[in-house]
Amino acid sequence: MKPFTYERATNAQSAAHAVTQNPNAKFIAGGTNLLDLMKLQIETPAHLVDVSRLPLTRIEQKEGGLRIGALVRNSTLAADGHVRRAYPVLSEALLAGASGQLRNKATTGGNLLQRTRCMYFYTRDKPCNKREPGSGCSALQGINRSNAVLAPNDTCIAVHPSDMAVAMIALNASVETVSPAGATRAIPLNDFYTPASTHPEIETVLQPGELITSVSLPPPPPGGQSYRKVRDRASYAFALVSVAVAGNQIALGGVAYKPWRASKAEAALGAGASATEAADAEMKDAKGYGGNDFKIPLARRIIVSTLNDAQEKSNA
């Protein structure tokens, strides 16, 4: 790990300001992903602004919806009574991710900003456009079992690793931020992540120093909710494919550079198509790279089974 200076922030705006005042500075909250990457010298910040003590830890019901502070722990959010009753897909997605110890550290904001687990991103002696722009993508012709099948491109086929964000996309979440100048804005989560095809090293629309303060959910949509995750182990592994369903809203994980809103499947269902036809519509343009070809039929089947599961929960 490279040396760095450290400060503990006292309020959100001053934290945002501190990050812009120090070259190569980063926020740190739970640290479960950032410190891992720092140990491997994939992230090498010269200054850390510790935001973990900021008062952004409340879960508030608001206008029928929910506002989740950026520093609410993944475990706290998953266990919240209102979340479990009104947004069970979110609770299920959170509980499908990481381990008990990690969920006790990982935060809502940090979960959204975690980096990919593509093995080439973690392997410093192999080309990776996300880690070293312009060096090439080793996954295209390499070991790509975990990589993307949607939004195909030749620059970067890493996937976003979050479970939580998949449920949040299905729930129409928006991300609230504060800038170093104190300006606030709300960004629909579906517009939060930027395409990997041009600048894979840049992953979100956040500006330098902009700090996530909360994530808001609108009232839960009518209908059943379900999260289904397929992985290589029964527990404590990243998704190969995951599907979140909330009423008629569908999102996919493990298949693209971002948690993927399945709008084609939604449109097909809205036009009266069956679940199978809807899944086919969503995966029609998918592209495999050899090792991940299996994800295309797998995603189709998991879309169908999760839609059926949500329907059963709705009937019950």
Next chain:
Amino acid sequence: MSDKDSANGPTLRGYAPDTAAIDALTSSPSRDVLGQTQPRTARPVTQQIRLKVNGTVHSLSVDTRTSLLDALRENLRFTGSKKGCDHGQCGACTVLVEGMRIVSCLSLAVMHEGDEIVTIEGLGEPGKLHPMQAAFLEHDGFQCGYCTSGQICSAVGMLTEHRKGWPSHATPDVAAASIPLSDAEIRERMSGNLCRCAAYPNILAAIKAAGAV
């Protein structure tokens, strides 16, 4: 190293300086072989912190890079917490912070000023074991023992979470008011702790006994 290398004496690898260590120790601009001035390299930053471990406040000086695990083991000599993977994957370094189990390898010591930290040494001691420690002994919940302190701290934290009514991935209905602590629940909730000796059946039995399940 091959026999041939040995016969020729130490190889270049043996003499190659640890450039990272030198970078870290160099405080002033240095000159390279062409005599050009190199930019100042980052120096280690030390910070004075106070950590409350097992009820006692300790004052120590740490490099900001020091993980909570290394501060506990190397600075304060609480060597019960073990370093397995050092990447948050194995759970051997699990400790309780503010009553919640975390992996201490993925946390910085400087971030824990003001926190209540409990390690395996703080749970119990010979002659006065914590019920979970006693249950691991009674049920032979280990073989080599390296993962055991992490397993025990994690199990204590896990039971606290269950008592608070927290669901898990093994819970059929996350909205359920009451969640029985089945074997499947315990296995899922303990999946962040690996045991390469595979003492899992006895670990499960120990946790069930200590949790009075």
